[in-house]
Amino acid sequence: MSDLAEPTFLDERTAHWAKTKPDDEAITFKDRTWTWSQWDERIRRLAGALSERGVGRGDVVAFLDKNHPACVETTLAAASLGAATAIINFRLAADELDYVLNDCGAKVLIVGAELKSSVEKIRDKLTSVELVVEVTPDGREGDEYEAMLADATPMGRSEDVEPDDVAIIMYSSGTTGRPKGVSLTQANLIAHTVSAFDGWELEDGDKNLVAMPLFHVGGSSYMQLGLHTGVSSYMTRDVDGAQLAGGILSGANRTFLVPAVLAKVLESGDDAVKLFSALKTYGYGASPMPLPLLRKALEAWPDTDFIQAYGLTEVGGVISLLAPEDHRSGDEERMGSAGRVVPGAEVRVVDPDSLEDVEQGEQGELWFRTKQLMKGYHNKPDATKEAVTEDGWFRTGDIGRVDEDGYIFVEDRLKDMIISGGENIYSIEVERVIAEHPAVAEVAVIGVPDEKWGESVKAVVSLEGEATEKEIIAFARERLAAYKCPRTVDIVEELPRNPTGKILKKDLRQPHWEAAGRKV
Known part of the structure; x- marks a missing residue:
């Protein structure tokens, strides 16, 4: 690695590993494993297939599914043509889904079999999508994606591709009530990989456990670490105990997860704690780690390096790191920090x-x-x-x-944002939906402390008709992804306001956060 030049394009490293260690394991997913040469061949075939279907520089391919190596293949193949991959949150409700698919302007949509019916319901609303390709979790017979690759002619990188071409579009909640697509270039993603994993001293035989959803930078940007270093990756379809355990039992010893997962492991008993002791590195981020939880983790896994990452989608993921030595320094004030900026920032x-x-x-x-x-x-x-x-x-x-x-x-x-289980939720987006309920006169949405998720969503409403807490939550669930919906609703006579009429959310939040002993 030390004499390997920093890449210019995203597909360079897979091609390099395919040439230098073609038979080494590149990625495992469910019961399938591909070597570097096999995986690079799939990427080149997908590039050919997309090109044959009219995808070129400046176009967008959308990917909608739970975690699947096909998402990474699409990202690299499309990037080699100068096209972007819009990685769509599979948890979105129907009206959110058609908004982001139309906003990104996708020409081709690759969709998981489990989500195909959701796309069919809105197919007539997708104005730019020319082709829908179904992909299955296990590549079973009839898998349209696998058939497309099998029939394609492999294709190298297009000559007109530039490092500043957008490679990934990720949608985050919007301050105006609609999600915004964050456009990250090939150069952005490579710079992030080089800087954000500074201090991750990987060794021969290491294996990455990729479990965070790929529509999140914590998933897609973390996946780049294995591609960059030539380390094998084990990808789970979901973030659940059985799949995480399967990854660790297969030899995965480096990972990045949200603190809520770590809390669940500690609650699961001695066997789970012992299993996770195989991890050399536990990176965490996307939401704060409560100090009591961190203390328990440091005690439970004395030989594990803990690294906290603070960042945002707009910077590709990580912008500052709290190093392993800071976690075990005994300085609890420093342990409560987000560390220092990554190199070059x-x-x-x-x-x-x-x-x-x-x-x-x-x-x-x-x-x-x-x-x-x-x-x-x-x-x-x-x-x-x-x-x-x-x-x-x-x-x-x-x-x-x-x-x-x-x-x-x-x-x-400063932003009116809630971070729950690593997901950013803008209050105004939730308020926009709840305000449509015929019985709601006014609504304010706030984040309140949650021991498991960091924060949870609470709505405070005044009514002009009849409605219960359950009815308002159900109304929101029909129109928003479940993680954005309020878990609790307070019904009040009127909302507090300042002299100019602005709702005082600070007053609504204060009693909840005072009791928790922290601010965010």
């Missing part, structure tokens, strides 16, 4: 009103500048301009401070 703490840097140690909005930063929000130049300054600083919407040693502390949010 810069951080500023800015007063959100004056836009001037604050004094060291004082609170302000966290801004980052990095080669990992997205090309922009897909089809949303105004939103991009609001988020990224002319000189390349990304405004995160997170409030924090940086101490004298460069450790970042994330302490509040």
